[in-house]
Amino acid sequence: MKMEIIERYERTPEDEVILDISAEKIEDLYDDFDKKSHFLKKDLNQDLVDYITESVDEIEDEKFIIQFNLEIETIEENISRVRNSVNKFFIYMKELESRKMKDMVRTSLILLFIGLILATISVLMNQSESADTDIVFGVIAEGLTVAAWVSLWESLATFLIKWMPNRKKIRLYQRISAAKITFTFNKKI
Template sequence: MKKDILERYDRLNDGRVVIDVYASKVEELYEDFDKQAPFHRKDLDEELAAYLVDCVREIGRVDFIIRITLDAIPSTELQERIRNNLWRFFLYQRELESASMQRLLRKSLLFLMAGMVLLFLSLWLSASVIPDARRLVYERVLVEGVTIAAWVSIWESLSNLMFSWWPARQRIGLNSRIASAEVRFQSHPEVRR
């Protein structure tokens, strides 16, 4: 399956996969909600960013470059600015994911600690002075409720770690790989004539 996916991409002589981006002009690489802002202050086009992330996810650990094809090759200065913008944008995305993952880990730790406290409270309440046979219904409900709350809290902590931590780590890695990718430029073959 992986080989079939990689056959969809061009390759360089050194074996690196080429992720192709086509645009008629540089402006199409950026969001256009702020038409007056210079390129170095604009965000990348949302669809372009999603496309790059999807491609890198699809090719896996294979080395790659990003090749941007435009109607006319931009000046060296503009090429460097675009490279820098890609780098900054995906480093920013990586930092957002890292901050989100740290919040997730803190939240999971709090759920785990709360669950452990509730579990010890439940055990203490169940071993309290009144024997089980003479315990009133509301006391039993209280003990069972605290026990259930403890296990729900512990489960929430573990499910956050098991189901959310790994995808966040993958997104951080994807953003890092895109930020460090080589970016090349070429003009559209039909325009080159």
């Protein structure tokens, strides 16, 4: 299956996969809502971001370049700015994912701590003599046991399962931010 996907892409003489992106002009690569902003401060067009991230995810570990095919030629300074803004945009996305992952780990540690405290209180309550004679006391002790297990499970699920997609996105954004970016100009006839 992977070979069928990779065969859809052109390759450079150095055997790098080419992510081919066509647009009329450089401005088409950016969102319209911030037209007056400098290239480095603008957000990339979301369709462009989606295309690049999905393509890099699709080609997995293959080496690649991002090639922009523009109809309107521009000066080298603008090309350099686009390269820089693409790089900075994906570094920013990587930092956002890293922050989400840190928040997830912090929440997981808090849940683990709460779960351990509730489990300790529950064990102490269940070993108490009142647990056998007082129904309300016993119900509270069992409720604490359930709450402890829920808290511990959520904490462990985050450590064992939920962090993987964030880690994958971080690696993906890192690869894109380090990608070689080339430009070609094809005037419309």
